Amino acid sequence: MGEKSDVWQGTLALMALRTLESMGPLHGYGLARRIEQISGDRLQLNYGTLYPALLKLEQEGFIRSRWGLSDNNRRAKYYELTKAGQRQVKKAAAEWEQTTAILACFLTPAEEA
Amino acid sequence: MMMPRKLRAFWIRLLGMIGARRNDDDFAAELESHVEMHTEDGIRAGLSPAEARRQALICLGGREQTRQAYRERRTLPWLETLWQDIRFGLRILCKNPGYTAVAVLTLALGIGANTAVFTVAEAALLRSWPAKEPGRLARLISTTPQGEEDSFSYPDYRDLAGQSRSLQGILAYTRRVKTLRVEAESQAVRDDVVSPNYFSVLGIDAQLGRTFSAESQPDSEPGVVISDSLWHRVFNADPSLVGKQIWLTGRGYTVLGIAPPGFRGLARGVPTDLWLPVATEYANKELADRKSREFEVLGRLWPGVTAAEVKVELDTLGRRLALAYPAIDKARNVVLISERERLREAMVPTLILMTGVGLVLLICCANVAGLVLVRAEARRKEVAMRLALGVGRLRLMRQLLTESLLLASLGAALGLLLAAGLLRLAPALMPPSEVEFGLDLHLDASVLAFTAAAALLSVLVFGLAPAIQLSKTSLVSALKGEETGAARSVRRWTMRNALVLGEIALSLVLLTASGLVVRSLLFSRSLPLGFDRQRQLIFFDLDPGIVGYNSERSANFFNQVEEKAAALPGVRHATMARRVLLSDSGGGMTQRVSIPGVELPQGQLSVPIKLDAVDGNYFRSVGTRLIAGREFTSGDNPLAGRVVIVSQTMAERFWPGQEVLGRQIVADGTACQIVGVVEDAKINSIHETPEPYMYFPFVQMPSEEGTLIVEAESNPHALTTRMLSEIQRVDRNVPVSVRTVDYLMQQAFWADQMAAGFVAALGLLGIFLGAIELYGVVAFTVNRRSREIGIRMALGAERRDILRLVLGQGLTLAAIGAGIGLVASLAAMRLLSTMLYGVRPTDPLTFAGSSTLVILVALAASWIPARRAASIDPMQSLRTE
Numbered sequence: 004m005g006e007k008s009d010v011w012q013g014t015l016a017l018m019a020l021r022t023l024e025s026m027g028p029l030h031g032y033g034l035a036r037r038i039e040q041i042s043g044d045r046l047q048l049n050y051g052t053l054y055p056a057l058l059k060l061e062q063e064g065f066i067r068s069r070w071g072l073s074d075n076n077r078r079a080k081y082y083e084l085t086k087a088g089q090r091q092v093k094k095a096a097a098e099w100e101q102t103t104a105i106l107a108c109f110l111t112p113a114e115e116a
Numbered sequence: 117m118m119m120p121r122k123l124r125a126f127w128i129r130l131l132g133m134i135g136a137r138r139n140d141d142d143f144a145a146e147l148e149s150h151v152e153m154h155t156e157d158g159i160r161a162g163l164s165p166a167e168a169r170r171q172a173l174i175c176l177g178g179r180e181q182t183r184q185a186y187r188e189r190r191t192l193p194w195l196e197t198l199w200q201d202i203r204f205g206l207r208i209l210c211k212n213p214g215y216t217a218v219a220v221l222t223l224a225l226g227i228g229a230n231t232a233v234f235t236v237a238e239a240a241l242l243r244s245w246p247a248k249e250p251g252r253l254a255r256l257i258s259t260t261p262q263g264e265e266d267s268f269s270y271p272d273y274r275d276l277a278g279q280s281r282s283l284q285g286i287l288a289y290t291r292r293v294k295t296l297r298v299e300a301e302s303q304a305v306r307d308d309v310v311s312p313n314y315f316s317v318l319g320i321d322a323q324l325g326r327t328f329s330a331e332s333q334p335d336s337e338p339g340v341v342i343s344d345s346l347w348h349r350v351f352n353a354d355p356s357l358v359g360k361q362i363w364l365t366g367r368g369y370t371v372l373g374i375a376p377p378g379f380r381g382l383a384r385g386v387p388t389d390l391w392l393p394v395a396t397e398y399a400n401k402e403l404a405d406r407k408s409r410e411f412e413v414l415g416r417l418w419p420g421v422t423a424a425e426v427k428v429e430l431d432t433l434g435r436r437l438a439l440a441y442p443a444i445d446k447a448r449n450v451v452l453i454s455e456r457e458r459l460r461e462a463m464v465p466t467l468i469l470m471t472g473v474g475l476v477l478l479i480c481c482a483n484v485a486g487l488v489l490v491r492a493e494a495r496r497k498e499v500a501m502r503l504a505l506g507v508g509r510l511r512l513m514r515q516l517l518t519e520s521l522l523l524a525s526l527g528a529a530l531g532l533l534l535a536a537g538l539l540r541l542a543p544a545l546m547p548p549s550e551v552e553f554g555l556d557l558h559l560d561a562s563v564l565a566f567t568a569a570a571a572l573l574s575v576l577v578f579g580l581a582p583a584i585q586l587s588k589t590s591l592v593s594a595l596k597g598e599e600t601g602a603a604r605s606v607r608r609w610t611m612r613n614a615l616v617l618g619e620i621a622l623s624l625v626l627l628t629a630s631g632l633v634v635r636s637l638l639f640s641r642s643l644p645l646g647f648d649r650q651r652q653l654i655f656f657d658l659d660p661g662i663v664g665y666n667s668e669r670s671a672n673f674f675n676q677v678e679e680k681a682a683a684l685p686g687v688r689h690a691t692m693a694r695r696v697l698l699s700d701s702g703g704g705m706t707q708r709v710s711i712p713g714v715e716l717p718q719g720q721l722s723v724p725i726k727l728d729a730v731d732g733n734y735f736r737s738v739g740t741r742l743i744a745g746r747e748f749t750s751g752d753n754p755l756a757g758r759v760v761i762v763s764q765t766m767a768e769r770f771w772p773g774q775e776v777l778g779r780q781i782v783a784d785g786t787a788c789q790i791v792g793v794v795e796d797a798k799i800n801s802i803h804e805t806p807e808p809y810m811y812f813p814f815v816q817m818p819s820e821e822g823t824l825i826v827e828a829e830s831n832p833h834a835l836t837t838r839m840l841s842e843i844q845r846v847d848r849n850v851p852v853s854v855r856t857v858d859y860l861m862q863q864a865f866w867a868d869q870m871a872a873g874f875v876a877a878l879g880l881l882g883i884f885l886g887a888i889e890l891y892g893v894v895a896f897t898v899n900r901r902s903r904e905i906g907i908r909m910a911l912g913a914e915r916r917d918i919l920r921l922v923l924g925q926g927l928t929l930a931a932i933g934a935g936i937g938l939v940a941s942l943a944a945m946r947l948l949s950t951m952l953y954g955v956r957p958t959d960p961l962t963f964a965g966s967s968t969l970v971i972l973v974a975l976a977a978s979w980i981p982a983r984r985a986a987s988i989d990p991m992q993s994l995r996t997e
Contacts, residue, residue, distance in 0.1 A: 030150075032150040050175050051181060052177065054186050058189045062189075077152065
């Protein structure tokens with residue numbers, strides 16, 4: 004196993020939203036695995052922390068959940084984006100991009116030097 | 117993130133606290149399915165089922181932690197803790213109902229008194245003008261070398277209003293009393309005569325109809341705007357009243373409109389019933405009189421104009437007036453009192469009031485702190501146990517403060533009820549009067565905020581120290597039952613002793629004062645009044661002069677009314693008098709009298725003597741005793757020789773020890789023969805010293821006003837109604853107002869009763885607080901000394917000895933306090949001496965009574981902890997070693 008990063012505060016929600024946007028409805032376990040995969044296994048995700056984050060998103064009305072059957076015919080709770088969630092992904096992604104872009108301006112020259 | 121999202125989440129979390137069990141199960145199932153899927157993946161990757169499941173749980177980061185994190189997110193943990201604390205606190209409070217009741221009641225008294233006084237201060241002092249944008253309104257006054265004057269003459273007002281550029285509008289008003297007649301009965305109402313722009317400057321519109329037209333186009337006929345209160349009180353809120361005529365002091369007025377609810381005019385404490393424009397109330401000549409200063413003046417500043425700018429302009433205008441009318445307005449200047457200045461002036465009395473009543477709350481808090489400390493002592497072990505079990509000290513302090521907060525909230529709620537009750541009582545506490553008095557008192561948002569602040573503040577005062585103290589409990593020593601912080605408690609102990617002594621001394625002073633005042637009141641009530649208060653006397657004040665009667669027509673009118681009254685069934689006596697005894701007008705008439713053959717003091721030729729004009733059967737009707745001679749008879753008519761009846765004091769003053777009947781006095785240039793002597797009657801007040809008084813025959817003293825006095829056999833109410841319609845039948849335009857002997861009595865005793873009630877209430881409050889403080893101190897020592905008591909009992913002390921020991925402590929404190937109080941009373945009661953009648957300020961009976969009461973209450977307060985001390989089981993109290 005290579006070096007893994009912890010998930011930064013507040014980014015997990017965006018990752019979950021973004022994953023749900025691209026993958027469609029997922030259960031918690033599937034979502035956790037998918038986030039790890041997308042990060043190229045560079046993230047050390049404590050699966051347990053995902054659930055309170057999902058609950059928060061649900062309370063805020065960005066996602067909704069319902070019980071369904073998994074591929075292996077197992078009962079699992081599926082999460083999917085709401086309309087508000089889709090808008091929120093765009094907004095949060097744009098904000099995040101802007102933040103990283105600004106940050107990049109500070110970091111790039113240092114590398115050149 | 118947007119606020120509504122957060123709010124939505126908050127709501128869901130709040131709702132999440134309901135049905136927590138089901139949600140827990142739901143999440144457990146979700147987690148289980150997560151772990152199983154992860155395990156299956158692990159098995160598929162070649163792990164053993166047990167290892168796969170172990171890995172899955174590791175990745176999850178612990179099932180219980182996850183569930184806890186989830187639970188905390190689902191609900192509001194702090195709210196849950198708070199709810200826990202509250203439930204725990206309520207349980208504790210319910211377990212000690214006596215302690216809770218006393219603490220809550222104490223706080224309720226303090227908070228209730230503060231709330232009530234604040235409400236009064238707010239209504240009387242702080243509240244702004246009852247107008248739109250009241251901050252821009254300001255009173256104008258004039259300054260003279262003699263001091264400040266509130267009133268302006270109408271021409272001066274007009275000049276100011278016409279010339280000022282910095283004020284948007286200036287209004288003027290003056291207050292009077294008029295008689296409103298509705299159907300048969302008349303009543304006094306307060307009217308404000310106002311400049312036509314009065315309502316528009318205030319920014320107030322009628323709720324029904326309209327207010328006055330501008331000055332440029334005056335109303336063609338007399339119009340009136342009436343208050344919402346009068347509209348409801350007298351006209352049953354009849355909407356068709358607008359446009360109709362009402363009768364005011366013998367003149368018809370069209371009702372133009374009804375003022376909005378709650379608008380009571382500009383004077384605090386004297387609500388206005390109706391408003392009239394100056395144009396119809398004053399003749400032009402009167403309005404042009406620069407010498408009569410009758411009008412109070414208020415100005416509205418333009419938005420953005422400062423008070424300082426207005427002041428500069430008013431100064432110039434004032435100088436101009438002084439220059440133009442040097443004879444009248446010389447050295448007079450015009451000054452504006454801005455809203456901020458008004459408030460600053462109002463702050464001083466407000467602060468004095470609030471400091472006084474705030475001290476009461478402080479004493480209440482000190483008492484409750486004492487109680488809380490007693491409880492805290494008893495709970496030291498419980499607290500130590502909880503600390504030992506791992507409860508954080510901060511958490512513990514929060515728990516204890518929550519308990520205090522609960523006490524304070526209950527106290528505040530009860531206090532609010534108490535204040536509401538007191539405010540309800542307020543109108544009954546006002547002096548009986550024909551026109552309504554009273555502030556517009558209600559518990560509004562600012563009062564509620566004040567009460568909440570008072571409650572929170574009291575928590576800080578009575579709850580914080582015990583909470584800190586208790587949460588500092590040293591684990592080991594508390595569990596072992598040792599005493600801690602001895603030095604500290606000794607200091608507090610002496611301070612608390614001083615507090616107890618002070619409270620007991622003060623309550624003794626107050627109780628002594630109330631005892632004296634009550635005894636004085638009882639004495640006053642037994643004083644002979646010179647008439648029979650037991651009789652069902654009804655007084656009908658008739659004023660035919662107002663509707664243009666001359667004295668001849670009036671005499672005829674009075675005669676008819678008296679005959680009608682005498683003929684009514686249920687009437688024992690009917691008589692006429694010019695003045696009613698024991699009322700404001702009782703001594704309203706005096707005449708200079710010279711007395712032939714009697715040397716008057718300082719060589720004067722005549723002396724002023726108060727008088728009344730009465731009918732022949734007057735004395736018989738009201739129950740004034742005839743001492744010598746005869747009453748007036750029908751022979752004493754206008755054509756016959758003048759006669760007079762004098763009071764006993766008058767007879768003794770001018771003809772001591774001599775025969776009085778048949779002598780003459782000269783009143784108004786006419787010789788009158790004395791035909792009778794009657795006992796002295798109270799003229800204006802219960803406590804006046806008797807002075808010479810004389811009665812003339814009603815018919816020999818023509819007048820356009822008089823009072824019909826009727827003595828009812830029973831049920832004065834029914835008779836009043838019948839009598840009023842009889843009077844109406846004679847002439848329905850003559851104003852009548854009705855008073856009863858009960859009303860006169862109430863009015864006469866009002867001040868004494870108020871003083872007695874007030875001092876007695878303070879005394880009871882004082883003794884209540886003193887008892888609680890004493891209980892707190894004694895109970896505290898009993899807790900502290902429980903081991904010592906146990907040892908004493910083990911060494912053979914009887915329960916009786918323990919009882920005596922503890923009672924002794926309480927009674928010693930009470931006796932010292934009472935001693936101080938007695939000395940203080942002897943000094944303080946001298947201040948009361950002018951208020952006392954028939955009882956000396958050093959009345960031994962009252963002093964003995966109040967001391968006994970204080971000692972008895974102290975005994976009762978110490979009895980409870982003493983009983984507890986005596987029931988200590990020596991084995992148990994020693995076993996804690």
